[in-house]
Amino acid sequence: MKKILNLLVLLGIIELSNLPAQAYLDPGTGSMILQTIIATFVAAGIAVKSFWAQIKFFFSSKKESGNDNDE
Amino acid sequence: MTNNVLEASFRDPSGFIFKQNDVLYRQINTPYKEDYDLFLKSGLYQKLIDKNYLVSHEEVGNFSEVAYKTIKPDLIDFISYPYEWSFSMLKDAALLTLKIQKIAVKNEMSLKDASAYNVQFQDGKPIFIDTLSFEKFAEKPWIAYAQFCRHFLAPLLLASYVDIRLTTLLRDYIDGIPIDLASKLLPAKTKFNPSILMHIHLQAKTIAKYEGNSTVNIKTLKMSKNNQLALLDSLKDLVNSLKWQPKGTEWGDYYTFTNYSDEAMQNKGELVKSFVEKINPKTCWDLGANNGYFTRIASDKGIPSVAFDIDPIAVEKNYLQIKNENEKNIIPLIVDLTNPSPAIGWNCRERESLISRNKVDIVFALALIHHLAISNNLPFKKIAEFFAGICNNLIIEFVPKKDSKVKILLSTREDIFPEYDEKNFKKAFLNYFRLVDKKEILNSERTLYLFSK
Numbered sequence: 001m002k003k004i005l006n007l008l009v010l011l012g013i014i015e016l017s018n019l020p021a022q023a024y025l026d027p028g029t030g031s032m033i034l035q036t037i038i039a040t041f042v043a044a045g046i047a048v049k050s051f052w053a054q055i056k057f058f059f060s061s062k063k064e065s066g067n068d069n070d071e
Numbered sequence: 072m073t074n075n076v077l078e079a080s081f082r083d084p085s086g087f088i089f090k091q092n093d094v095l096y097r098q099i100n101t102p103y104k105e106d107y108d109l110f111l112k113s114g115l116y117q118k119l120i121d122k123n124y125l126v127s128h129e130e131v132g133n134f135s136e137v138a139y140k141t142i143k144p145d146l147i148d149f150i151s152y153p154y155e156w157s158f159s160m161l162k163d164a165a166l167l168t169l170k171i172q173k174i175a176v177k178n179e180m181s182l183k184d185a186s187a188y189n190v191q192f193q194d195g196k197p198i199f200i201d202t203l204s205f206e207k208f209a210e211k212p213w214i215a216y217a218q219f220c221r222h223f224l225a226p227l228l229l230a231s232y233v234d235i236r237l238t239t240l241l242r243d244y245i246d247g248i249p250i251d252l253a254s255k256l257l258p259a260k261t262k263f264n265p266s267i268l269m270h271i272h273l274q275a276k277t278i279a280k281y282e283g284n285s286t287v288n289i290k291t292l293k294m295s296k297n298n299q300l301a302l303l304d305s306l307k308d309l310v311n312s313l314k315w316q317p318k319g320t321e322w323g324d325y326y327t328f329t330n331y332s333d334e335a336m337q338n339k340g341e342l343v344k345s346f347v348e349k350i351n352p353k354t355c356w357d358l359g360a361n362n363g364y365f366t367r368i369a370s371d372k373g374i375p376s377v378a379f380d381i382d383p384i385a386v387e388k389n390y391l392q393i394k395n396e397n398e399k400n401i402i403p404l405i406v407d408l409t410n411p412s413p414a415i416g417w418n419c420r421e422r423e424s425l426i427s428r429n430k431v432d433i434v435f436a437l438a439l440i441h442h443l444a445i446s447n448n449l450p451f452k453k454i455a456e457f458f459a460g461i462c463n464n465l466i467i468e469f470v471p472k473k474d475s476k477v478k479i480l481l482s483t484r485e486d487i488f489p490e491y492d493e494k495n496f497k498k499a500f501l502n503y504f505r506l507v508d509k510k511e512i513l514n515s516e517r518t519l520y521l522f523s524k
Contacts, residue, residue: 025183025184025214025215025218027212027214027215027216027217027218027289028217028278028281029281029282029284029287029289030274030276030277030278030279030280030281030282031212031216031217031220031274031277031278032211032212032214032216032289032292033212033277033281033287033289033292034269034273034274034277035212035213035216035294035302036212036292036293036294036298038269038270038273038302038305039212039294039298039299039301039302039305040298041269042298042301042302042304042305043297043298043301046301046304
């Protein structure tokens with residue numbers, strides 16, 4: 001775990017920032033750290049999916065319907 | 072005035088809910104001024120209102136000098152708790168929370184908490200009730216993520232992969248099912264699902280690893296808006312994928328296997344309807360409602376009704392029908408009448424017991440008495456006392472020993488119920504009520520009674 005943390009620091013994913021702590025809920029340290037890791041993988045996964053979707057669209061003759069809803 | 076503050080409303084320094092002269096208000100304290108103003112100015116409030124995701128409110132005059140603002144929120148017909156919800160109700164409440172968080176993030180705000188108690192059901196749909204739960208967005212991990220996993224993800228996963236009855240763990244764990252407990256209870260195959268692996272199993276490990284660790288400063292953790300939205304999508308996809316398709320329980324196909332002929336069923340419905348029209352109640356509870364077939368006699372008339380049943384399948388069927396047909400005025404809940412929801416939480420007052428939540432105008436106790444008296448050994452006296460404590464009017468069906476269903480109940484046990492007859496039944500209830508009407512159900516052994524205080 002420490003290795004992953006160090007990696008994240010190296011990659012600049014974990015940075016210093018000045019944030020006011022107004023939380024009234026204890027979010028749990030482990031959960032906060034895990035989120036950053038999960039989100040990175042998921043976001044990367046979405047980027048890959050959208051890359052392939054664009055390739056498909058480029059080669060297809062049909063129009064793909066765009067989805068920009070809030071949900 | 073502090074005496075009228077609702078018992079559950081103490082954790083959030085932003086404000087609290089209170090009652091004054093029997094009207095419900097929410098006070099917004101000065102420290103929350105910026106976030107509240109942003110909530111309105113950013114248009115987020117209006118967006119959520121327009122979609123019917125959040126209870127609307129009107130601003131009223133302040134009752135206290137320390138208040139920034141005071142608002143009067145729209146009321147919920149009946150307050151219910153997550154451990155009383157069916158699978159799809161919990162799932163829809165979870166999805167609503169995620170939708171709201173996504174819209175909030177896109178509007179530069181974020182939910183401070185993701186408690187299941189922030190959601191209620193109104194007009195057949197889940198709705199968010201905590202107007203003060205929104206804070207200014209920041210590029211850091213979502214503070215309410217762990218709470219969302221405990222309140223929503225854990226019980227849904229346990230219901231889906233292990234047993235629906237595990238959702239009642241929410242009653243024991245008032246801040247949601249601990250992630251490590253969920254991780255232990257879930258079958259090994261869930262470790263091969265990347266989403267469940269990350270959100271539950273790995274989270275359980277990281278929570279344990281960092282417990283009591285003060286060397287990591289979480290205030291320095293950063294998470295971009297994009298990544299936050301990706302996390303929300305991941306949770307949404309996981310919740311959406313969860314299914315509960317139970318094999319029949321005892322009550323799942325109830326109305327297929329009752330002993331009512333079509334004629335009896337129809338006549339019973341007409342009688343219940345005529346009794347309801349006689350009383351014209353403002354609210355209705357149907358106890359042992361099964362899929363809400365008779366509850367709808369009241370709710371279809373616009374009477375806010377609650378359909379209670381012990382069987383999760385029946386309640387689920389009821390909810391799915393409400394959803395499909397866009398029905399309002401009815402909410403189905405899972406309750407064991409012999410062990411109804413107790414008061415829980417701080418000082419045993421935070422979340423109310425079932426019977427102290429409202430006094431209801433009319434109760435339906437149809438095809439129920441024999442289950443209470445015979446299956447549960449409850450004397451008529453105690454049953455009558457219970458009903459007298461919860462309602463003003465009662466439609467109750469007496470099911471005699473010669474009824475085939477009672478014969479089934481008695482077939483597997485000794486008949487220690489010499490007092491179980493109509494005479495004693497009537498006597499016990501006349502202690503608390505007066506008899507308004509009584510009709511025999513055609514083509515059946517059963518009699519319908521209408522009692523009023």
